[in-house]
Amino acid sequence: MTETLKTFSPDLKALKPYGSALDDGKIQLSFTLPIPNNAIAIAAAKLLAEKMGMISVQVAHAVDLGGFTFFVVYGSTVHKVDITSISVPEITMKKISRDEFDAEIKKRLGRRLVVIGACIGDDAHTVGIDAIMNKKGYAGHYGLESYHMIDVMNLGAQVSAETLIEKVREYRPDAVLASQVVTERDFHRENLSELSELLEAAGLRDSVVAICGGPRITHELALELGFDAGFGPGSYAEDVASFIFQKMMERGRL
Amino acid sequence: MIKLDLDRNKIDKARSCAKSIASKVQEMIIRHSTHSVERAVLRLMGLDGVDDKGVPLPNILVGHLSDRLDNGIALLAASAMIQKGLTIEELAQKVSEGSLDLRNEKINDPEVASKLAVDLARKGFELIEQQRNNRENAIVKLGQSPQPWLYVIVATGNIYADVIQADMVVRQGADVVAVIRSTGQSLLDFVPHGPTTEGFGGTFATRANFAIMREALDKAGEREGRYIRQVNYASGLCMPEIAVLGAMERLDMMLNDCLYGILFRDINPIRTFVDQHFSRMINAFAGIIINTGEDNYLTTADAVEKGHTVLASDFINEAFAGLSGLSPWQMGLGHAFEINPDISDSLSLEIAMAALVRKCFPDAPIKYMPPTKHMTGDIFFGYVLNTMFNLVGTLTDQGIQLLGMLTEASHTPFVSDRYLSLKNARYVFNAARSLGSQIQFDSEGLVSRRATEVLNEAVEELSQIEKEGLLAAIARGAFADIKRSTAGGKGANGVILKGPNYFNPAYPILAERIDAAITEVNKS
Numbered sequence: 001m002t003e004t005l006k007t008f009s010p011d012l013k014a015l016k017p018y019g020s021a022l023d024d025g026k027i028q029l030s031f032t033l034p035i036p037n038n039a040i041a042i043a044a045a046k047l048l049a050e051k052m053g054m055i056s057v058q059v060a061h062a063v064d065l066g067g068f069t070f071f072v073v074y075g076s077t078v079h080k081v082d083i084t085s086i087s088v089p090e091i092t093m094k095k096i097s098r099d100e101f102d103a104e105i106k107k108r109l110g111r112r113l114v115v116i117g118a119c120i121g122d123d124a125h126t127v128g129i130d131a132i133m134n135k136k137g138y139a140g141h142y143g144l145e146s147y148h149m150i151d152v153m154n155l156g157a158q159v160s161a162e163t164l165i166e167k168v169r170e171y172r173p174d175a176v177l178a179s180q181v182v183t184e185r186d187f188h189r190e191n192l193s194e195l196s197e198l199l200e201a202a203g204l205r206d207s208v209v210a211i212c213g214g215p216r217i218t219h220e221l222a223l224e225l226g227f228d229a230g231f232g233p234g235s236y237a238e239d240v241a242s243f244i245f246q247k248m249m250e251r252g253r254l
Numbered sequence: 255m256i257k258l259d260l261d262r263n264k265i266d267k268a269r270s271c272a273k274s275i276a277s278k279v280q281e282m283i284i285r286h287s288t289h290s291v292e293r294a295v296l297r298l299m300g301l302d303g304v305d306d307k308g309v310p311l312p313n314i315l316v317g318h319l320s321d322r323l324d325n326g327i328a329l330l331a332a333s334a335m336i337q338k339g340l341t342i343e344e345l346a347q348k349v350s351e352g353s354l355d356l357r358n359e360k361i362n363d364p365e366v367a368s369k370l371a372v373d374l375a376r377k378g379f380e381l382i383e384q385q386r387n388n389r390e391n392a393i394v395k396l397g398q399s400p401q402p403w404l405y406v407i408v409a410t411g412n413i414y415a416d417v418i419q420a421d422m423v424v425r426q427g428a429d430v431v432a433v434i435r436s437t438g439q440s441l442l443d444f445v446p447h448g449p450t451t452e453g454f455g456g457t458f459a460t461r462a463n464f465a466i467m468r469e470a471l472d473k474a475g476e477r478e479g480r481y482i483r484q485v486n487y488a489s490g491l492c493m494p495e496i497a498v499l500g501a502m503e504r505l506d507m508m509l510n511d512c513l514y515g516i517l518f519r520d521i522n523p524i525r526t527f528v529d530q531h532f533s534r535m536i537n538a539f540a541g542i543i544i545n546t547g548e549d550n551y552l553t554t555a556d557a558v559e560k561g562h563t564v565l566a567s568d569f570i571n572e573a574f575a576g577l578s579g580l581s582p583w584q585m586g587l588g589h590a591f592e593i594n595p596d597i598s599d600s601l602s603l604e605i606a607m608a609a610l611v612r613k614c615f616p617d618a619p620i621k622y623m624p625p626t627k628h629m630t631g632d633i634f635f636g637y638v639l640n641t642m643f644n645l646v647g648t649l650t651d652q653g654i655q656l657l658g659m660l661t662e663a664s665h666t667p668f669v670s671d672r673y674l675s676l677k678n679a680r681y682v683f684n685a686a687r688s689l690g691s692q693i694q695f696d697s698e699g700l701v702s703r704r705a706t707e708v709l710n711e712a713v714e715e716l717s718q719i720e721k722e723g724l725l726a727a728i729a730r731g732a733f734a735d736i737k738r739s740t741a742g743g744k745g746a747n748g749v750i751l752k753g754p755n756y757f758n759p760a761y762p763i764l765a766e767r768i769d770a771a772i773t774e775v776n777k778s
Contacts, residue, residue: 066425
C-alpha cells in the first residue's frame, strides 16, 4: 500500500516529467537544423539534446526539408525542479457575472463605465480585442459592449500609443485595454512599455485601470511593463470586467 | 465532382441580386478616380523609383498636383514632358527638387499630350502582356498540379530569407507561395521601393521583392517540373499600384477583395470600390487570379450563424469582378473551415458549406481557408483539424487550398510546420482523390439541408442588400458584424470626383480587351 502511494506521489522538491512512469523524466522534442539530413546531422541533433540536459537520447525521426533537417527526438531530462520555491504573480479576483457587474456599477457609480481599447502599434490583428470588447464576444462569452453599464470604444487596428493617449485625454475612460497579437522580435513589449510610459508622462496612469492582453501576454509580463493586469489565452470579457471592478474598488473609486 | 442537389433558381436569384447590387455601386465607381489609381497610371506610363528622401516618384507627382487631378494626372504629366523636353522620371525628380512647379502649367495641346500618354501606357501594358505570355508558356512547358493547389505562406520580413523558405516548400510540394506583407503595409499610402530585409510579421510588397521571388520560384519550378505561382496583396490603400507592379513582375495571384479594406482596415468605402475596380481590370488584363477574403468574416462572426454572409459576399465579389472584366477562372472566391469543432456534426456542416460554394461558382478556383479561430496551442489537435480541412477540400473540389499550420495560434510558422502541413495535405489529397466523385448526398440529409439553408439565407440577405443598397448594408454591419460609414475611413481624402474631361490612358488600352473598360472610355 505504502509502496503504491509512493509510486504516485511526485516529490514536489524534485519534480521531473512523467512519460509513462514516475520520475522517468521523458521529453519529446522537435526542431530543425539548417543542414542536410545525414549521419552528421543526426549526431548533431543527439548532441544538442544532450546539451539540453537529456540522456538516453533517441532521434526517432529525421527528415530532409530540402537542405534542412527536421527531427523528432526523445530522451530523459536529468533536471528536476523544486516547485515549493516558485512564486508566480497571478490575477486574484472574484469573478462576477455581467448582471452583478451592471447592478454594482449602477449602485456604486451611478454612471456607465468608459472603457477604451485598441490594437496598438503596427498590429492589425483585432481578433483578441474584438473578442473582449465587441458585443458578440467569443465562444458564447458576451463582450463588454453587451454590458448595460459599460460604454465601449474599440479603436481597432494599428492605433499608435500617441493616438490612444489622445483618446484617453479626451474621453477620460475608467479603463484602457491594449491588445498585442504580433510578438515578432518582441515588438509587443516595446509597444506596451511605450504606452505605459506615455500614460505615466501624461499624468493619466492613476486615473485608469490599464490592462493588456494577447496570446503571449502573461500577468507577470503586464506587471513588469507597468500595467495593472495582463490577460492571456482563455480570458473572456467577464474576467476583464471583474478585474476592472475589483481594481476600482481597491482604489476607492467605487 | 460531389453530388449535391440545390435549387438552381435560388442560385440564379442570388446571382441576379448581386449583379444589381454591384451595378448600382458601379455607377458611383465610374464617376471617381483616386490618388492610387492616378499613381498606378503614372507607373503604367513608366514612372518608377524614389527621390533622394526615399519618397516614391508617383507620390511626388500626384501629391504635387493633388488640386488638379479631376481630369486625371496623365495629360498634365505628358503635356509637361513635351513642353519641358523631359522624361517622366526627370519631371518627377525636378518637382521633388523644387526646381519645377506644374501647379499652374497649362496643357497647350491636349491631343498630342494624350497621344504621348497612351503611347507610354501602352509600353507598360506591353510588359504586362509579355509576362502573361511568359506565364502561359511556362505552364505549357512545365505543367502544373491538379487542383486543389497547395498554397503556403512565407513571411520572414527579409525577402532573401523568404526565397530560401519558398524554395524549401516547393521541394515539399507547394504549388502556390504567398509572401505575406508587413502588417503595417495595407495602410501605407505608397508602395515601398527596392529589396527589403526588415518587416513586421511579413515582408513589404515592393516591385524588387516581387522580382526576386519570381526568379526564385521560376528556378524552383524548372527543377521540380511544375509551374509555381506567386501571390501578393493588391489590397489596402494601394490596390491599383500593387496590381500594376505585380502584373509587371508576373505575380500569378493577388488578394484583391472588393470589401475587405472597408471592413477590416477601415478604409473609406468609395476609395476601396474605385481602387478595386481599377486594380481588377489590371488583374483581368494580366491573367492574374484574384483571391477574395470572405474567410475573415468568420474570425469575428460565428461560422454557422453567419455562413450565409460568406456566400452572399462571394456573389457580390463575383459581380464586381465581372464588372472589371475578370473571367470566372480568375475568381478565387473565398470561404473557410471555421465551424466550432466541439459542435455535433461539424464535419457535415463544413462539407455542406464547401460543396455549396463549389456548386454556386462551378468555374471559379475556390479559395479555401484553413481553421484559425479554433486553433489553440494544442498543436496536436490542430493537426487533426487541419487534416479534416484537407479532407473537405479534396472531397468538394476546392481550387486553392491555403494550408493550415499546426502552430497557427502560437507564432509565425516554423519551416517544419510547413513541411508537416504539406505532408498532411499531400497524403489526404492522394488518399481521397476520387472519393468526392463517388458521393451522392441524401437530399433529405443534414448536408443537403444545411446547404439549402445557407443558400436560402444568402438569397434573403442579398435581397435585403439589394433593397437598401450595398453602402447602407455595410453601414448597418451586414458583413462580419462590422459597421462602416460611407464618408468615414482612411484614404477618403484621396478620392477624386472626375471632371468632364477626365482622361486615363489605360482605358482605351484596357477597352481593347476588357468590356468593362469600354463604359469608362465612352464616359471620358
